[in-house]
Amino acid sequence: MKKTLINHESGELIEARVMSSITIDCVIFGFEAGSLEILLVKHGQGIRKGEWGLPGGWIKEQEGLDEAAHRLLRELTGLDNIYLEQLKAFGEPDRFPVGRVITIGYNALIKREDYNVKAGFTASEAKWYKINEIPDLIYDHNEILEYSLKRLRRRVRKAPIGFNLLPEKFTLLQLMQLYEEILGVEMDKPNFRRKILRMKLLVDLNEKQKDVSHRAAKLYRFDDNIYKRLTEKGFSFEF
Amino acid sequence: MKKTLINHESGELIEARVMSSITIDCVIFGFEAGSLEILLVKHGQGIRKGEWGLPGGWIKEQEGLDEAAHRLLRELTGLDNIYLEQLKAFGEPDRFPVGRVITIGYNALIKREDYNVKAGFTASEAKWYKINEIPDLIYDHNEILEYSLKRLRRRVRKAPIGFNLLPEKFTLLQLMQLYEEILGVEMDKPNFRRKILRMKLLVDLNEKQKDVSHRAAKLYRFDDNIYKRLTEKGFSFEF
């Protein structure tokens, strides 16, 4: 099946062989000023023009699923090497108004410091929404989002993926506040410190914050290789 | 797209509108004589005729995904009300030899006591394989199976789903052996007893085993309503 598509990077119209009846939708998470946020786009066509939805698109005929999701994210955010995780397929027969379309949901975690709004993005808009200020979305996107959030909350406790939402260098308090925000709980600072440090998962950068109006905190970095080494030894991340 | 399909229940050929390029594949788990097993079917057509694979099929145009999976399971095993859980979509461009087909994987847990081999099953065969005696499978089915097993091992520790593999009435030792087999670990009987009983999740049936050549054990039953009530109170199943 040939479709006319928009290349979000260049803005030009292209024709491509894509799979009919299957799409990808991404829930893109960011963490800014203590709030967990999601990137939504305004739909530029069809009956529900002007309403907000999850960014997504078609899968090319010669493209794997993760590959397609990475491409869509790159087109939208300009970012490569994004942490990406497939959720599952959503396929109620009536989820899409015109014809039967199954969509595959993805969770993406990005570092807001790296992100820039893509300039000529589809003549539509893209905007960050706080997690508890999400509007009504098109199709079944609210349902996908709900599932996505549940999954994020579960995953963030069992695997060190939260770091993908923080800057490269971060303080322990920032990390704790990220967990508090995602999980919706309050934590005890001293206990959190000890717990995460005991894991020996973080690299102490021997650097400190600057220009803060209180005692400067140490900066840490997450190292995936250390995590892998620990995992092989039987270590299991738990929060 | 119209396809000629076989109705596994009646054996007759039917024409049905199905979605092209999307299938469902099920990993069906059973527990028998202390071993975790998977139900495989021998493929009756195509280049890889005679090789084993996961049972699966097409999705009808007016059918949801879970609904389709339930139908396929019913056609194959004659069972309804099976515990079913979607895994994810598998869609490498070259996973299927003729054309691009994406498949959605499912995990199914069934009680072997209820299961009967379906008589006229597609003129092909269906057979239970022990988890560590799985042959080479068609397409990417080994990969799907591997993912499925990982998921089962994770899920069984975090949610009370193991009961779906046991008879309605079971002893604590049976339950423990189920966990030992799925997780591949040895457990301490006294400690396991206390842990599971402390959860107050099981109903003591005030019945005992019969015709066993040792002290008869109490029989228990899992009650989903009790679990729901506990969950609402903040209880979280953990093994």
Place this chain on the structure above:
DNA sequence: CCAAAAGTGTTGTCGATACACCCATGT
């Protein structure tokens, strides 16, 4: 009596929690 599994008791260790308290830095 023995074998085999059911079931109870006891003890030591470790991590989670709660909370008191001191330290450093900018205004």
Place this chain on the structure above:
DNA sequence: ACATGGGTGTATCGACAACACTTTTGG
């Protein structure tokens, strides 16, 4: 001086692992 967050110390409690032990039943 004081507000703000950084960071340490400590006592309590409960879960869990290890393992010794008693009980019941059939052969």
